[in-house]
Amino acid sequence: MQNIIISVIKNEDEVEILRDKSSFNYKYNQTTIDLLKKNFKLKDSLYLLATENNDFVAFCSLDREWWEDNYFFIREIMVSENFQRIGIAKQLIEKCIQHAKDKGADGIVTETAFDNYPMQQLCENNNFKKWDNPEWKDGITYKLEF
Numbered sequence: 095m096q097n098i099i100i101s102v103i104k105n106e107d108e109v110e111i112l113r114d115k116s117s118f119n120y121k122y123n124q125t126t127i128d129l130l131k132k133n134f135k136l137k138d139s140l141y142l143l144a145t146e147n148n149d150f151v152a153f154c155s156l157d158r159e160w161w162e163d164n165y166f167f168i169r170e171i172m173v174s175e176n177f178q179r180i181g182i183a184k185q186l187i188e189k190c191i192q193h194a195k196d197k198g199a200d201g202i203v204t205e206t207a208f209d210n211y212p213m214q215q216l217c218e219n220n221n222f223k224k225w226d227n228p229e230w231k232d233g234i235t236y237k238l239e240f
């Protein structure tokens with residue numbers, strides 16, 4: 095853990111590091127990469143990259159493209175399989191929460207699949223609550239109100 099550095103992505107092209115990266119059944123495809131590049135340009139977006147000796151460890155993206163006013167959305171979070179369960183995702187989530195608070199948001203949301211237990215556990219450990227999202231029923235929406 096000592097050698098892992100979390101940095102803020104400064105340029106949309108850095109998102110290319112995700113191309114063909116996968117973890118469990120999750121893989122970054124062209125559509126996702128294009129959307130991430132588009133949302134990178136939105137006001138107040140925060141993209142975080144974790145590396146160890148310049149090698150990819152984890153990625154997380156937060157943006158304001160959510161249909162409720164003044165909420166941030168954790169759109170992506172992925173930790174490379176060799177680095178899971180050592181608290182990296184928790185650190186990334188904490189930075190997202192702090193960023194959203196600093197920007198005066200009312201809260202932060204994220205969505206995950208019904209069978210994505212690691213992500214559900216991660217949300218619950220960080221005080222997100224299951225939320226009955228009228229716009230999306232294909233998985234679980236988690237919300238943290240500030």
Ligand SMILES: CC(C)(COP(=O)(O)OP(=O)(O)OC[C@H]1O[C@@H](n2cnc3c(N)ncnc32)[C@H](O)[C@@H]1OP(=O)(O)O)[C@@H](O)C(=O)NCCC(=O)NCCS
Nearest residue numbers: 117171172173178179180181182183184206212213215216
């Ligand atoms: C979800 C994910 C980001 C968690 O990353 P992580 O760095 O391993 O998470 P943390 O180490 O901060 O773990 C926090 C908690 O999540 C839970 N968790 C993490 N991995 C888990 C697993 N494989 N099984 C069950 N719970 C798990 C645990 O409760 C863990 O705390 P603990 O180890 O003290 O019990 C990671 O599993 C991942 O990249 N998954 C694939 C991509 C993905 O599904 N992203 C979410 C899309 S919505």
